[in-house]
Amino acid sequence: MWWILKGHLEAKGNQLYIGGFSAAALAKQYGTPLFVYNGNRILDNFNRIKDAFAAAGAAPRIHFAMKACPHLEVLRLLQREGALIDAVSPNEVRIALRAGFSKEKILFTGTSISSSELSEIAEPGVAINIDSFSQMRRLHALGFRGKCSIRWNPGMGAGGHSHTITAGKFIKFGVPEQKVEQAFEEAKNLGLNVVGLHQHIGSGWTGKDVDVFLETVGKTIAVAKKAEEILGGKLQFVDFGGGPGIRYRKDQAEFPLQRYAKGIVEKMRASGLKAEIAIEPGRYIVGDSAMLLCEINTVEEKNIPIIGVNAGFNDLIRPAFYGSYHEMVVCENVNGLRTGDFMVAGDLCESGDVLNENRETLRELPVPEEGNTLAILNAGAYGFSMASNYNSRCLPACVMVLNGKTRLIRERQSLEDILRNEK
Ligand SMILES: Cc1ncc(COP(=O)(O)O)c(C=O)c1O
Structure with a gap:
């Protein structure tokens, strides 16, 4: 795993860690979708x-x-x-x-x-x-x-x-x-x-x-x-x-x-x-300091094998907008053999809402279980800053890990936040 970096991104007991914290545990504590920055x-x-x-x-x-x-x-x-x-x-x-x-x-x-x-x-x-x-x-x-x-x-x-x-x-x-x-x-x-x-x-x-x-x-x-x-x-x-x-x-x-x-x-x-x-x-x-965590809610064979997650290009637009590649890791099975080829599908009502670099290049991943957490790496630059409310979805919450402590640095948006300026 080329992205492992001591003290920043690590695999411990088959689980993904950022700055010493289990990514799956952070997802549970703060909810998903969630940006986690390592200060x-x-x-x-x-x-x-x-x-x-x-x-x-x-x-x-x-x-x-x-x-x-x-x-x-x-x-x-x-x-x-x-x-x-x-x-x-x-x-x-x-x-x-x-x-x-x-x-x-x-x-x-x-x-x-x-x-x-x-x-x-x-x-x-x-x-x-x-x-x-x-x-x-x-x-x-x-x-x-x-x-x-x-x-x-x-x-x-x-x-x-x-x-x-x-x-x-x-x-x-x-x-x-x-x-x-x-x-x-x-x-x-x-x-x-x-x-x-x-x-x-x-x-x-x-x-x-x-x-x-x-x-x-x-x-x-x-x-x-x-x-x-x-x-x-x-x-x-x-x-x-x-x-x-x-x-x-x-x-x-x-x-x-x-x-x-x-x-x-x-x-x-x-x-x-x-x-x-x-x-x-x-x-x-900031680019490699953060990951976007999302929940894998669907694992299913459609015309192609699909992993559905609760994030989309409203959270991270780079794949859809620039065809950008972001490394992905199943947080609970970091060392698992990448035996599946999947479209990683977002939760927006758009065919272009996939988190692979393009719709036709499927991503090799270990076959996950529904309920697992997916980490999309290198999401610190032009990630949250380009996020939107498309499909009336709320902007995600953001957490910072710094010197062995975690802290919510931005609350998840609420429906009331979205509606605030509507008459
Ligand atoms: C004027 C200016 N300065 C700096 C930057 C930062 O670029 P980067 O994030 O690639 O370092 C940008 C981004 O496009 C820019 O428009």
Whole structure:
């Protein structure tokens, strides 16, 4: 079992454990569907990034991309560890402030943001990463005096799925290559306080994407130098965005963090730029920290063998939306031989609601018993944060395991919560 990791995910007496707790027992105690996060794994992942940069001789600003997992308790944990925040909506800014991040630690990166939202963000005084000329002009018209940076599109991207590639031609984000100098010139003429340059080329990279990424780092550094010339002053930071992936399947290698960190640091050093390095990892920090637990309620031969569970793409949309693979484990029979091939079917009224990577690739699992608990691993990033109320189902409860204790960090939604805004 390639995913076993001492202290995080373990098999003891044929049962699955997370952070020292039986997954099946947590499912019984808190009910299902349930996200279980291991806070210690989140901290380890964060510190591994820090260490990789320290080994290369740098201490970057690490902005946690909270869109990956915006629970207050996760944010507080990372805030205490020294993280900063990448926020993409006014509510994310507010949530980060409530979690204890000071406004100086938050960078807002928004796309197609309305002027009323811009003024909401400008009010607490967080730095704003400008996505377009329109946004720049509207910020100026609002009298924005805070710090800002410019997001550019370096013309090439990388990611685990076409939806998660965020640079290149048919991409809505950032100022395009041929207009980036003009953007700095205009920002200067408008009197905006531009202190940074930003890129984010995509999400969910594997090792081979690092080469493309490092090429864009070189291009961004060249733009940063040009920007300093135009502005007639030094940039405070160059932000290289997020993207480092995690190991979702057995045949995938660990992300080459050292090569990534060393590549950025060496290129920055060689450039002579004095700006701080900033990065915005989301998935790498939280992705493998959590599992989604659900109850196996149906084991039946239809046209194909089916395992029916009480979770669906309302809880974890990645398989249905991106064709993503998530490892699955029958919590009460971890070591069982995988003698069955199943469609793992969710409880939504949609044929596409399967938790396999696609409907026609059945999943080898030990034949479970109805009433067993299924763990869907690597569900910490873009899991709960993309969950919905589709089919009027309630958002799941969330638990955190930390230092040998478990704690409910988010209550299961109720019908009353769903109906609250209905008239
Ligand atoms: C601007 C920005 N920064 C950072 C991230 C985080 O990406 P990841 O979770 O792949 O590290 C994203 C996600 O797409 C993003 O849009």
